[in-house]
Amino acid sequence: TVFCMSACRASWDLRSSRDAGVLFRTIKESFQVKKRGWLRKQGGQFKTWKSRWSILRGNMLFYFKTEGDEALQKPKGVVYIDRYEAIEDPEDGPRKNLLILKAKNGAKNDFHMQAGSEEEKLAWRNVLKEALDMTEN
Numbered sequence: 001t002v003f004c005m006s007a008c009r010a011s012w013d014l015r016s017s018r019d020a021g022v023l024f025r026t027i028k029e030s031f032q033v034k035k036r037g038w039l040r041k042q043g044g045q046f047k048t049w050k051s052r053w054s055i056l057r058g059n060m061l062f063y064f065k066t067e068g069d070e071a072l073q074k075p076k077g078v079v080y081i082d083r084y085e086a087i088e089d090p091e092d093g094p095r096k097n098l099l100i101l102k103a104k105n106g107a108k109n110d111f112h113m114q115a116g117s118e119e120e121k122l123a124w125r126n127v128l129k130e131a132l133d134m135t136e137n
Contacts, residue, residue, distance in 0.1 A: 010106060031058035031092040036070070037120060042112035049114070052076065058126070059131045079111055082135035087128050097121040101128065 036055045041063060043050065053064035053070060057079040064070050084101040097118060101111040115121035 026057075031060075033057055034130070035124060037124075038116060039065075039124065040114040044109070054113075056127055056131060060136050061128075081128065081131040084111065084132065087125055087132060089125055098124055099128070 029033065034056045036053070039054045040049045040051050041054075042048070044107075045086055052065065053067045055062045055064075055070060055075075061079040061081065062075040063077055063079070064075050067111070069075070081099070081101070083104060085104045086102040088100045088102060090098055090100065095114055097115040097120065098123060099113050101113075103109045115124050
C-alpha cells in the first residue's frame with residue numbers, strides 16, 4: 001500500500017522541514033521502520049555532501065540533521081521513492097559505497113547517497129529496492 005502520495009504532495013510543500021515533520025508524525029503509526037542509519041547525501045541545488053540520519057518508512061526516506069532529531073520528529077526532508085525508477089550502485093568512480101536513485105522519465109534529479117561501508121551500502125540498496133518494487137504495484 002502506498003500512503004497518500006498525491007494528496008500529501010498537493011497539500012504540503014515537503015521541502016519544508018515543518019511539513020516533513022507533520023508527515024513523519026502522521027505515518028509513524030502506519031509504517032514500520034525498514035532501515036535507519038547514517039547516510040551522506042548530495043544536496044540538490046548546491047552539490048555538497050552532508051551526513052544525515054536517515055529512516056526508511058514505507059516508500060519514504062526521511063532524513064534528519066542528527067540522530068536525536070528523530071526523537072524530536074524534526075526531519076530536514078523526505079525523499080519519495082515513487083519518484084524514482086531504479087537504484088544503481090556504481091563500482092567505479094571517486095566515491096565508494098555510492099547509491100543513486102534514478103529519477104523517472106530521464107529527469108535530471110537523481111538522488112545520490114553514500115553509505116559508510118560496503119555492508120551498509122548493500123543493506124540500504126536492498127531495502128530501497130524493496131521500496132521501489134512496492135511503488136510499482
